[in-house]
Amino acid sequence: MDTHIQAILSCFCGIVPEEDAANEKQALFSSDVRSTEEIANELVQTIKNAEKGGKSLDKTLNSIVGTYGWTENLAKWTLEKLEQVLQEASKLKPVLKEALDKAWEAVNATEGFVKDHPIMCTVIALGVLVLVAPWALEALGFAELGPVEGSFAALWQARYAGYVPKGSLFSFFQRLGMVWH
Numbered sequence: 001m002d003t004h005i006q007a008i009l010s011c012f013c014g015i016v017p018e019e020d021a022a023n024e025k026q027a028l029f030s031s032d033v034r035s036t037e038e039i040a041n042e043l044v045q046t047i048k049n050a051e052k053g054g055k056s057l058d059k060t061l062n063s064i065v066g067t068y069g070w071t072e073n074l075a076k077w078t079l080e081k082l083e084q085v086l087q088e089a090s091k092l093k094p095v096l097k098e099a100l101d102k103a104w105e106a107v108n109a110t111e112g113f114v115k116d117h118p119i120m121c122t123v124i125a126l127g128v129l130v131l132v133a134p135w136a137l138e139a140l141g142f143a144e145l146g147p148v149e150g151s152f153a154a155l156w157q158a159r160y161a162g163y164v165p166k167g168s169l170f171s172f173f174q175r176l177g178m179v180w181h
Contacts, residue, residue, distance in 0.1 A: 039068060040077030048085050050095045057095075134180045142177025153177075 042064050050057050065074070085092070086100060114121050141151020148154060156170055164171050 034068070036068075036071070036073045036077055039065060040074055040081055043074075043078050044081040044085060047082070048096060049093060051093070053095050053099070133176070137173060137177045137180065140173070142173050144178055146178075147174065 043061055046060055046064060047057070068074070085096075089097070089100060092100065141148040141153030143153075147157050153170075153174070157164060160168075160170065164174075
């Protein structure tokens with residue numbers, strides 16, 4: 001009853017009583033917004049200070065990234081900051097030091113293998129190219145039935161105004177896209 005009287009008085013007097021409590025719902029998302037650089041810093045610090053690797057470190061890193069997800073910018077920032085940390089190899093903790101040592105061993109072994117067996121490495125590289133090329137052509141829009149609408153290939157074909165010259169790079173890629181599936 002009291003609220004009805006206040007409503008009638010507010011109509012006559014033009015005064016609206018102020019409410020102490022907020023009328024709106026709480027936001028569903030926290031306002032804890034972190035920049036990509038802050039997340040990358042936290043990731044690198046966690047990696048730098050890790051006592052042991054494995055699934056526990058992986059879980060910790062994924063919890064740091066959280067709902068932001070592993071974006072390309074985050075990967076770039078993290079890689080940049082890790083490079084800076086790795087420049088000071090003497091200050092690394094055992095986990096990171098061991099990973100760095102294993103990486104150097106792999107690089108040295110691979111370099112020696114490439115020098116000793118250049119033909120085999122060329123064959124392997126060509127094999128990888130054969131496996132990746134159909135996917136790359138399709139990603140560019142060179143499909144089995146012609147250029148995919150709205151793709152890079154369609155844009156490139158539009159440059160020719162429908163008259164694609166025989167033997168051009170476009171026609172070569174399109175032929176590969178039509179045959180190589």
